[in-house]
Amino acid sequence: MFKEGICPCCHEKIQVPEDRDQIICMFCGKEISVEEALEKQKSKIRKVSQEEYDQYMDTAKAVLEKLIRECDNPMQNFRKNLYEGAFNDFCSINRPLFEAVDMICGNAEDADGVTTELTDHLINAAKEELAGVKFKGHKNQKQMDYNFLLSIYLVPSAVKYPGEYSEQFADHLLADWNQAFGTNLGKATYEGIAGGFRRKLCYVTTAVCEGLGKGTDCYELNVLKRYRDEYLEHAKGGHELVEEYYDIAPTIVKRMEKEADKEQIYRALYEDYLMPCIRKIEAQEYEECRDLYESMVETLKVKYLM
Incomplete structure (x- = not known):
């Protein structure tokens, strides 16, 4: 049976x-x-005593704080053959958080109020960690790590968890996080993210970096991949822009490869567009980076597609 x-x-x-x-x-x-x-x-929420309620609150805050304190290169396992296992491990390890959120919200007179208390705890922990980072570039990298942690692991886990309040927690967290840090993270699901691995990655950037002998795991390529996954995919109109890019980029790259002076072309793209984009990402000028990258794509479209 x-x-x-x-x-x-x-x-x-x-x-x-x-x-x-x-x-x-x-x-x-x-x-x-x-x-x-x-x-x-x-998935039933039982009535708990004040002592149990406080224990659930302490558990939730402790898990959230630990996520921030121990956040270290969350992109490490963001690969087609690794992400599923890493995501399932994240869900299993942080299950006490989602259980606690359900019990707290289900027993509170003001579920929104206690959800805000939890999201504020996470945000304040992140702000404290960022305040202790001395160099601007390192601070920007840490901020991107936190954005990635939320977008690829924490929010999708909360959405997937079969609780009554976990998705509400995810919505609250995204809204409060975006307001606190000036980001524009969107609500992604595990299924949507895992499905995204079917797409090729950063055609033009990869071609340029390989053409200049930098390899496929260089700093520039990783920064731009992070920018695409952590910011552009969640920005207004960004997903559509990424989809359009993947429709045309393979043809552009193939035609660049046939040029006799392709190394000079790669060098010009690197110096005029890719490195300026990197600098804007490092300075958290994300929309300016988007404008510059769109300009590069439009230039390449005119030259190789029209």
Whole structure:
């Protein structure tokens, strides 16, 4: 006899045999408790005492603060063959946060108020960490790491978690974070992000960097990939711009490759567009970077497509 349950680690819906104590989740491969998987499906919020409520609040704040304090290169596993495992691990490790959010909001007279208290705690922890970073370039990198953590792991995990208040928490967090840091992060899902790996990455930038002997893992390419994933994809009209770019960029690159002076072309693109874009990203001038990159694409369209 099977019942529908939810994996407590990756939050996927699974068919659970009632006559077993432990099973392996077919999605994340983790060994899970049948009882826990079936309880998760119920997703009921029980009435708690003030002492329990305070404990849940402390747990939620501790997890949020730990996410900020220990945030180190969250892009490391953002690769087609690594992201699924990294995301499922994140969901499993931070499950106490989402459980606590449900219990706190479900027992509070003002769910919005306590959600704001939690998001403020995360934002203040981030501001404290940023204030301790001495150099501007390092501070900008740390800010991008935090943006990436929220966009690729924390918010999608909250959206995926089968709780009553977790998605509301994600919405609140994005709104408060964007206001506090002047960002424009959007609400992404795991499925949407994982599906994005089907696209090729940064055609023109990759061609230029490879043509100049910099390789596919150079600083410039990584910064522009981060900019695309963490800012442009979530900015107004940015996703559409990225989609249009991927429609035309392969043809542009193929035609540049046939030019006799292609090395000079790559050098000019690098000096006139790509490095100025990098400098604007480092200075957090994200819209100015967007304008410059659009200008480069329009120039290339005129030269190689029209």
